[in-house]
Amino acid sequence: MIRIGVISDTHGLLRPEVERCLNGVAHIIHAGDIGAEHVLEGLRRIAPVTAIRGNVDTGDWARDYRDKETVRLGRYDFYILHDLNELGSKPAPEGAAAVIFGHSHRASVRAVDGVLYLNPGSAGPRRFKLPITLATLDLDESGELRPIVHTLGES
Secondary structure, eight states: OEEEEEEOOOTTOOOHHHHHHHTTOSEEEEOSOOOSHHHHHHHHTTSOEEEOOOTTOOSGGGGGSOSEEEEEETTEEEEEESOGGGGTTOOOOTTEEEEEOOSSSOOEEEEETTEEEEEOOBOSSOOTTOOBEEEEEEEOTTSOEEEEEEEOOOO
């Protein structure tokens, strides 16, 4: 089994609880609205990171990141974008086992036509009284992707 960390909408804040929750993951996916390069530097101290740019990522540091990305981890392809609405009514890209996204600050897990759609919620500053969350995703040898949404501290 391989465990992946999935995070989004940090908006420049890397909470100490993130490191504790993601300790031991093999890879981290950041689905945009990073907010500042130091967030990715902190995540890279935990595990390798694949990150995409969100709508608030406009500084010079953000130019090196794409708006969308596909990364292969284990035997699975993960399609990453910030705002799921960019897909519109189109299905997930061919071969994608999961679509990872953020933007809404609301964690969600659902499967459509055999593809996992995972929004880890927001791990940054609290907005709209929503919980502060991130996710881990276990890549099971049986072929299952097992997402778990984690609620972080209340501050």
